[in-house]
């Protein structure tokens with residue numbers, strides 16, 4: 001009997017804690033260390049409860065339980081409120097959301113203010129990448145993703161925190177749906193095993209909602225103004241740089257490749273300041289996935305005068321608007337050249353604008369972005 005009432009108190013205590021400690025607390029910008037931090041919190045959350053279980057330490061436990069129970073013990077006792085996040089409906093929505101964001105690294109823009117790698121504020125230097133599916137962050141269906149890394153390395157992805165505007169979801173929180181995914185698409189959980197999806201932390205003082213409700217723009221967004229936000233150019237994103245690095249490795253072997261027909265030797269360029277070019281490709285079927293063509297650009301007819309390498313690779317699924325061509329411009333040491341804004345020339349370079357690889361190559365005869373080969 002006595003044990004049972006302890007269990008009851010304990011249960012209520014746990015419920016209160018699960019509401020109050022809605023968040024794993026790791027979102028302070030150091031999400032990459034998600035698991036570590038979570039563990040930290042688990043310890044804290046469980047600590048209270050575990051001590052209580054070992055009912056030996058009665059004095060201490062009484063204090064703890066009284067505090068906790070006074071937080072609304074009476075209302076809660078017989079009829080616990082439904083959980084406010086991590087419900088079945090939230091989890092189902094989060095799973096749909098994961099499908100929706102599947103291709104964000106290839107297909108979405110980065111907000112201009114947070115393009116590329118962004119260094120987090122935490123002591124344990126964390127890194128982030130931001131992506132969004134539109135520029136109006138007040139629009140229904142707008143999604144913003146923060147990818148959280150332990151270091152500036154794609155492999156070091158720790159977690160993805162995501163916010164989506166879902167009209168009618170919850171007007172008190174501007175209809176934002178929050179979710180925290182692990183890299184494999186599963187939902188992260190808090191110390192009580194509740195999935196971090198939905199109104200995470202609402203009504204408590206930890207978690208996505210209470211922390212994001214403090215955002216200056218009143219729209220729960222920390223890094224944005226409310227409303228239209230400019231997007232960064234659609235190239236030179238971390239994903240593009242990663243693909244370019246792989247491409248640089250691949251073309252390391254170009255000395256063993258053939259040249260396109262008629263371009264076996266030095267080719268004199270059309271530029272006023274007589275430039276010279278050499279060409280290599282890794283096959284003859286320009287339509288094949290993985291086809292690469294390299295144009296080496298020299299200031300004069302001298303192997304030592306290599307100035308830059310412009311490269312195109314057919315990457316199935318990359319961007320059907322561009323017939324799946326990936327563009328990159330390397331300097332001889334393998335680093336990527338940059339444009340006047342310091343954005344690396346990799347990916348859909350110039351797409352949507354009127355300068356750069358894409359707009360010029362889109363005028364190539366034949367309609368497949370290629371000038372010198374068919």
Ligand code: HEC
Pocket residue numbers: 023025027028029120121130144145146161162163178179180196200206207208209211212220221222223224
């Ligand atoms: C303790 C405060 C805090 C908590 C808790 C928190 N965040 Fe954030 N969040 C921030 C800050 C600050 C930023 C701005 C970028 C940065 O400094 O990390 C941010 C940025 C974001 C962004 C990018 C959009 C924006 O607001 O700039 C998303 C998406 C996001 N957080 C989702 C989440 C989700 C989902 C959770 C819960 C699982 C969460 N956050 C928990 C503070 C928090």
Ligand code: HEC
Pocket residue numbers: 269270293294295310311312327328329345349355356357358360361364369370371372373
């Ligand atoms: C102003 C127009 C223009 C721009 C900008 C341009 N190119 Fe080209 N590119 C050409 C022309 C024309 C050729 C054909 C060879 C020549 O005359 O130099 C060519 C040839 C190439 C080739 C050999 C395959 C082919 O289409 O013949 C590659 C690879 C290439 N460019 C890559 C790039 C990359 C990468 C960029 C951006 C960093 C770029 N180009 C920017 C006009 C352009």
